[in-house]
Amino acid sequence: MTPSLYEEAAFRAAAGNEFRPGGLRLTEELARRCRLEPGLRVLDLACGVGSTARFLARRWGVHVVGLDASASFIDEAAAYQDGDTDPGRGRIDWVVGRADDIPHPDGYFDAVFSECFLSTLEDPVRVLREVRRVLRPSGLLAVTDVYLREAIAVPLPGARPAAACLRNATDRRTMERRLDEAGFEVTTWEDHSRALGGLVASLIFEYGSADAFWQAAVGDEPAVRESVAASRPGYCLLIAQ
Ligand SMILES: C[S@@+](CC[C@H](N)C(=O)[O-])C[C@H]1O[C@@H](n2cnc3c(N)ncnc32)[C@H](O)[C@@H]1O
Secondary structure (H helix, E strand, O other): OOOOHHHOHHHHHHHOOOOOOOHHHHHHHHHHHOOOOOOOEEEEEOOOOOHHHHHHHHHHOOEEEEEEOOHHHHHHHHHHHOOOOOOOOOOEEEEEOOOOOOOOOOOOEEEEEEEOOHHHOOOHHHHHHHHHHHEEEEEEEEEEEEEEOOOOOOOOOOOOHHHHHHHOOOEHHHHHHHHHHOOOOEEEEEEOHHHHHHHHHHHHHHHOOHHHHHHHHHOOOHHHHHHHHHOOEEEEEEEEO
């Protein structure tokens, strides 16, 4: 896999083990709204180094599958877990795999968590259909993600891994339409853009200046920077059924 923004030292220093705005505070919100309880089966889709999977297993006693396309992230996730001896925690299985080809049977999961992931995808509807396949009927999809508060197209030419979370971010209406296309109904939508501001401030600090951060995130093309700013990137929490 191409090295991503999340593997850069400055990003890891700013974000820690949660490669997203809002950290475990927003994960806790999602868990509460999904009414998780011990024994339920939860998929942490694109789990990164697994902080959400470990949190859900320890705090909510659920059986978690943490799936990510990066073998090195999954290795790191499994190594952290070895230190967790809490007898009350639920089981965790780590899987190296692709979100559009989940190796579980139809209807296997009670809930799927997707944090800061759908906005990175070229074809999110394909992944959402696969998520729907592995969710039991009336199971819940719990999402936090980057979105555009102004519905304008952001041109991000070329494969710029650092721009991952922005490259395919879109506005609320388009996100809801894509979910609808994949058979989901959005039951909760909330704006949490303050959480994005917090992460960006830490990133600017770690990259050394606002300019160095913007260079890493979107490059130095003035038109691209302007359209990114005009689209007002934000962060949302949603639950879909
Ligand atoms: C922004 S990070 C979010 C990670 C994690 N959810 C978190 O919040 O810390 C996006 C993750 O998606 C993973 N990823 C990218 N494409 C993927 C795919 N097609 N299937 C599964 N994981 C993928 C990356 O390896 C990375 O860990």
